[in-house]
Amino acid sequence: MSEKEVVLLDFWPSPFGMRLRIALAEKGIDYEYKEEDLWNKSPLLLKSNPVHKKIPVLIHKGKPVCESLIALQYVEEVWPHKSPLLPSDPYARARARFWADYIDKKLYDLGRRTWATKGEEQEAAKKEFLDSLKLLEAELGDKPYFGGDKFGFVDAVLIPYYSWFYTYETCGNFSIEADCPKLIFWAKRCLEKESVKKSLPPQEKVYGFVLELKKRLGLL
Amino acid sequence: MSEKEVVLLDFWPSPFGMRLRIALAEKGIDYEYKEEDLWNKSPLLLKSNPVHKKIPVLIHKGKPVCESLIALQYVEEVWPHKSPLLPSDPYARARARFWADYIDKKLYDLGRRTWATKGEEQEAAKKEFLDSLKLLEAELGDKPYFGGDKFGFVDAVLIPYYSWFYTYETCGNFSIEADCPKLIFWAKRCLEKESVKKSLPPQEKVYGFVLELKKRLGLL
Numbered sequence: 001m002s003e004k005e006v007v008l009l010d011f012w013p014s015p016f017g018m019r020l021r022i023a024l025a026e027k028g029i030d031y032e033y034k035e036e037d038l039w040n041k042s043p044l045l046l047k048s049n050p051v052h053k054k055i056p057v058l059i060h061k062g063k064p065v066c067e068s069l070i071a072l073q074y075v076e077e078v079w080p081h082k083s084p085l086l087p088s089d090p091y092a093r094a095r096a097r098f099w100a101d102y103i104d105k106k107l108y109d110l111g112r113r114t115w116a117t118k119g120e121e122q123e124a125a126k127k128e129f130l131d132s133l134k135l136l137e138a139e140l141g142d143k144p145y146f147g148g149d150k151f152g153f154v155d156a157v158l159i160p161y162y163s164w165f166y167t168y169e170t171c172g173n174f175s176i177e178a179d180c181p182k183l184i185f186w187a188k189r190c191l192e193k194e195s196v197k198k199s200l201p202p203q204e205k206v207y208g209f210v211l212e213l214k215k216r217l218g219l220l
Numbered sequence: 221m222s223e224k225e226v227v228l229l230d231f232w233p234s235p236f237g238m239r240l241r242i243a244l245a246e247k248g249i250d251y252e253y254k255e256e257d258l259w260n261k262s263p264l265l266l267k268s269n270p271v272h273k274k275i276p277v278l279i280h281k282g283k284p285v286c287e288s289l290i291a292l293q294y295v296e297e298v299w300p301h302k303s304p305l306l307p308s309d310p311y312a313r314a315r316a317r318f319w320a321d322y323i324d325k326k327l328y329d330l331g332r333r334t335w336a337t338k339g340e341e342q343e344a345a346k347k348e349f350l351d352s353l354k355l356l357e358a359e360l361g362d363k364p365y366f367g368g369d370k371f372g373f374v375d376a377v378l379i380p381y382y383s384w385f386y387t388y389e390t391c392g393n394f395s396i397e398a399d400c401p402k403l404i405f406w407a408k409r410c411l412e413k414e415s416v417k418k419s420l421p422p423q424e425k426v427y428g429f430v431l432e433l434k435k436r437l438g439l440l
Contacts, residue, residue, distance in 0.1 A: 051322065065314045066318060067318055070317045070318055071314070090294055090297040091280075091283055093294075094291070097287075098286060
């Protein structure tokens with residue numbers, strides 16, 4: 001058993017895990033970070049998330065919360081006062097949840113297809129990936145953050161993908177900044193925050209991980 | 221413009237739409253129901269949900285809320301007092317959200333594959349569909365409802381599929397009750413509630429719709 005009240009089962013390149021690292025940092029919650037080996041999952045992970053067997057899992061006082069968006073809302077509900085991530089207005093909350101859900105439905109899978117596929121499939125993935133980012137950029141508009149003046153829920157959900165951008169661009173041979181300059185500007189603004197900076201791995205490290213992964217999967 | 225404050229863009233056989241019908245009925249909210257033709261979507265639907273172009277859309281005071289689980293939480297947050305669907309404890313809320321998310325990730329797609337595919341693919345879908353229902357039955361346990369003694373969030377999310385059970389069973393030639401008797405018992409308990417009874421179409425009507433759909437899709 002951990003001596004800390006909060007434990008995070010995570011895997012360093014996971015954009016889903018990064019969200020929770022950011023939220024916990026934003027709220028100043030002390031926790032134990034436990035790195036998982038996804039090719040040899042720990043008994044604790046399998047016990048904590050028997051349904052999906054996936055990281056991240058947030059364990060609070062021994063009770064596991066699975067699925068990153070749900071764990072993010074749990075963190076928000078247990079520690080609502082410091083650095084609130086969701087607005088109080090129900091319509092603004094629904095809007096934040098809508099875009100977080102959109103990011104979940106689109107970016108991970110499309111991003112993966114920009115580096116794990118070739119030819120026509122890769123070209124289609126790049127186009128759809130950029131279209132999704134452009135839609136997100138339009139939603140951001142001229143606001144500093146997705147929710148307005150303060151870093152919030154959608155920012156925490158989206159910014160982890162920034163650590164994968166170099167991988168997508170290098171493997172897919174395209175430029176995100178050329179199509180979405182404002183989104184890159186937003187990403188750099190987010191990275192000025194200590195909570196974000198310390199939660200995201202360097203882009204080159206993610207790229208190195210993906211090259212290894214491609215070897216392992218026989219994609220090189 | 222509608223004269224009512226709440227408008228629901230829906231399509232009668234949609235399990236996603238039924239959730240909102242149930243929640244609005246539970247909370248006693250008067251609304252205008254607008255049936256959509258999914259093969260000829262209305263300008264109002266396309267304007268209200270430009271990203272996914274899907275029903276249901278809940279429009280409240282002219283503002284659209286899309287994606288059924290998000291709209292369900294919106295209804296809960298705007299009208300929290302009558303028939304609360306989510307518990308107040310953050311861990312119990314996370315658990316309800318987890319199972320609602322599980323239902324969304326599994327049942328619609330698997331259910332569709334029990335009637336839209338054949339042979340090995342259909343057999344695999346039937347097995348996975350029943351495995352998912354068994355997992356849900358285990359989560360229900362001996363409680364009257366998923367959240368405990370009162371009808372709540374997970375019940376509202378899952379019960380709409382009951383109106384599709386006859387279709388799955390007849391097209392797939394299998395029995396849900398044989399494998400999940402407690403879940404059927406739960407479903408019948410839910411159907412005793414006026415809010416549920418009036419929100420779900422008869423199973424035979426859904427089956428007739430699916431037979432027509434199979435013709436349209438060239439699956440007969």
